[in-house]
Amino acid sequence: MKMAVIGDMDFVIGFMLAGIVDIYEVKSDEEIVKAVQDVLRRKDIGVVAIKPEFLKKLPVALKREIEERVEPIFIALGVTGGVEEIRERIRKAIGVDLWK
Numbered sequence: 001m002k003m004a005v006i007g008d009m010d011f012v013i014g015f016m017l018a019g020i021v022d023i024y025e026v027k028s029d030e031e032i033v034k035a036v037q038d039v040l041r042r043k044d045i046g047v048v049a050i051k052p053e054f055l056k057k058l059p060v061a062l063k064r065e066i067e068e069r070v071e072p073i074f075i076a077l078g079v080t081g082g083v084e085e086i087r088e089r090i091r092k093a094i095g096v097d098l099w100k
Contacts, residue, residue, distance in 0.1 A: 001044065001072075002022055002045050002046065002047075003046070003048070005020055005050070006050040006051070006054060007026065007050060007051045008025065011077075011078065022045065024038070024039070032057055033057075033062065036058060036062060046073065052077075055076050
């Protein structure tokens with residue numbers, strides 16, 4: 001089984017560099033829906049990495065279909081709080097603000 005990735009360029013670039021070839025770079029809500037529908041039709045995809053914000057933009061029926069399916073498994077990856085949240089997590093973990 002293959003892995004697919006759905007996201008904007010900032011999200012997919014790391015996966016591209018890691019050699020993942022089934023990349024869906026999307027820029028609109030309509031493209032997100034089309035990418036998810038395409039992945040659901042494919043029989044060779046077992047895992048889908050997607051931005052959490054993109055899952056929230058899907059129609060209810062499509063979300064339900066994703067939740068009820070065994071394959072592919074959708075995994076929402078990414079930090080939703082951005083740079084400030086990452087900064088705060090690092091500061092709490094090591095006790096130093098690396099940005100100062």
